[in-house]
Amino acid sequence: NAGVTQTPKFQVLKTGQSMTLQCAQDMNHNSMYWYRQDPGMGLRLIYYSASEGTTDKGEVPNGYNVSRLNKREFSLRLESAAPSQTSVYFCASRDFGLSDYEQYFGPGTRLTVT
Amino acid sequence: LAKTTQPISMDSYEGQEVNITCSHNNIATNDYITWYQQFPSQGPRFIIQGYKTKVTNEVASLFIPADRKSSTLSLPRVSLSDTAVYYCLVGDMIGGFKTIFGAGTRLFVKA
Numbered sequence: 001n002a003g004v005t006q007t008p009k010f011q012v013l014k015t016g017q018s019m020t021l022q023c024a025q026d027m028n029h030n031s032m033y034w035y036r037q038d039p040g041m042g043l044r045l046i047y048y049s050a051s052e053g054t055t056d057k058g059e060v061p062n063g064y065n066v067s068r069l070n071k072r073e074f075s076l077r078l079e080s081a082a083p084s085q086t087s088v089y090f091c092a093s094r095d096f097g098l099s100d101y102e103q104y105f106g107p108g109t110r111l112t113v114t
Numbered sequence: 115l116a117k118t119t120q121p122i123s124m125d126s127y128e129g130q131e132v133n134i135t136c137s138h139n140n141i142a143t144n145d146y147i148t149w150y151q152q153f154p155s156q157g158p159r160f161i162i163q164g165y166k167t168k169v170t171n172e173v174a175s176l177f178i179p180a181d182r183k184s185s186t187l188s189l190p191r192v193s194l195s196d197t198a199v200y201y202c203l204v205g206d207m208i209g210g211f212k213t214i215f216g217a218g219t220r221l222f223v224k225a
Contacts, residue, residue: 004157033213042201043158043215058212090157101148101205103213105157 002026004106006091012112013081021076021109023091031094032074033103034058034066036087043090049074081113118202123220132189134219136202139183147178147185150201152218158201162187189221197223 007022025032030051035043035058045058049068063085065077074093078085088110092103119137126132138147146165150158162169164176164185175188189196199218 035215042199042217045213045215048212056212059214092157101146101163101203102160103150103158105159108155108157 004091004093004104006089006106006109008109009107010110012114013078014114015082017081018077018079019081020078021089021091021111022073023075023106024073025091025093025104026072027093027095027104028071029093029095029104030071032068033092033094034064034074034076035090035092036060036085037090037108038087046076046089078111081111083113085111086113087111118204118216120200120202120216120219122217123222125222125224126192127224128193129191132192132196132221132223134187134189134200134202134221135184136187137184138202138204141182141204142206144206145182145204146206147176147182148203148205149174149176149187150203150215152199152201158215161200192221192223194223194225197221 004025033048034046037043044060046064047058047066049055052071055066067075088108090108091106094103148163149161151161152158162174162176164178166178169176177186199220201215201218205213
């Protein structure tokens with residue numbers, strides 16, 4: 001049981017390049033999330049998927065797209081990377097249930113855009 | 115979504131009890147209060163969750179007064195390894211998928 005896995009762990013992009021960050025969970029969770037965390041700051045929600053087949057914008061969706069490929073996988077795409085997108089990206093998943101707010105986080109992807 | 119306010123940082127010594135208070139004046143009836151811990155270079159980790167009164171687990175206690183406008187995370191006898199950032203979140207359990215993390219409280223435990 002690996003929990004939440006993210007690939008790659010590190011990535012350096014040039015301005016204007018595109019890439020997709022991959023996230024997978026093996027806990028059969030319904031909801032999945034993408035956050036970014038800038039140095040010394042808290043996490044900011046980019047997009048989330050309440051259940052398979054649905055996605056919604058979070059606080060900072062501009063410059064990103066997401067795909068909920070199936071129940072296990074939720075990818076984040078940067079179409080044209082900008083230096084302002086240099087950050088650590090965390091994926092998380094959560095089972096939908098009343099009285100249960102626990103999100104499980106992946107190890108993060110450290111992205112640098114030059 | 116209810117906004118939360120926490121102290122930016124706190125210092126403590128090993129063996130002391132640490133209490134971190136979070137203010138959430140606009141908490142709604144359906145909202146639960148959840149606390150996460152984050153170590154450097156890692157994703158946040160769930161610590162504790164509650165709705166009202168007191169909740170205790172093997173790691174921490176959570177105190178919530180009757181008006182629920184604030185909550186206090188209590189860490190008993192902290193050690194150096196408790197140095198981390200602690201986040202308070204308030205969210206709706208019924209259809210509440212959107213979650214907002216604030217800046218958190220940086221706890222530094224000294225020897």
